[in-house]
Amino acid sequence: MKKETWRELTIGTINLNAGNSVVNLTGTWRSGRKPEFRPEHCIHCFFCWLYCPHFAIKVEGEKIAGINYDYCTGCGLCAEECPTKEKAIVMVPEEIKLAERRK
Numbered sequence: 086m087k088k089e090t091w092r093e094l095t096i097g098t099i100n101l102n103a104g105n106s107v108v109n110l111t112g113t114w115r116s117g118r119k120p121e122f123r124p125e126h127c128i129h130c131f132f133c134w135l136y137c138p139h140f141a142i143k144v145e146g147e148k149i150a151g152i153n154y155d156y157c158t159g160c161g162l163c164a165e166e167c168p169t170k171e172k173a174i175v176m177v178p179e180e181i182k183l184a185e186r187r188k
């Protein structure tokens with residue numbers, strides 16, 4: 086059987102609703118671990134904000150203020166890139182309770 090190339094494949098889903106990423110809570114993808122912010126170690130370099138693929142790092146004024154778990158997928162990039170000796174973001178286990186809405 087001849088395999089299809091990208092030219093023959095049927096086009097998949099197209100989302101026509103602009104700005105839908107606001108209502109698409111990517112935090113529901115998270116499983117098993119989440120980042121924990123430790124402000125006492127933070128030097129506000131903004132590396133975590135820069136690397137987070139879901140804009141889930143909260144900023145207040147000119148300072149990092151925590152994590153928005155509605156959008157955090159738990160990828161761990163923020164903790165990986167945090168440059169301080171005592172990490173200001175560490176990944177911690179998260180118990181998943183399927184019947185409850187995440188906070």
Ligand code: SF4
Nearest residue numbers: 137157158160161163
């Ligand atoms: S774990 Fe990933 S998605 Fe969550 S705040 Fe860190 S970089 Fe963003």
Ligand code: SF4
Nearest residue numbers: 127128130131133167
């Ligand atoms: S990468 Fe670490 S030190 Fe830098 S702003 Fe984020 S939490 Fe703070």
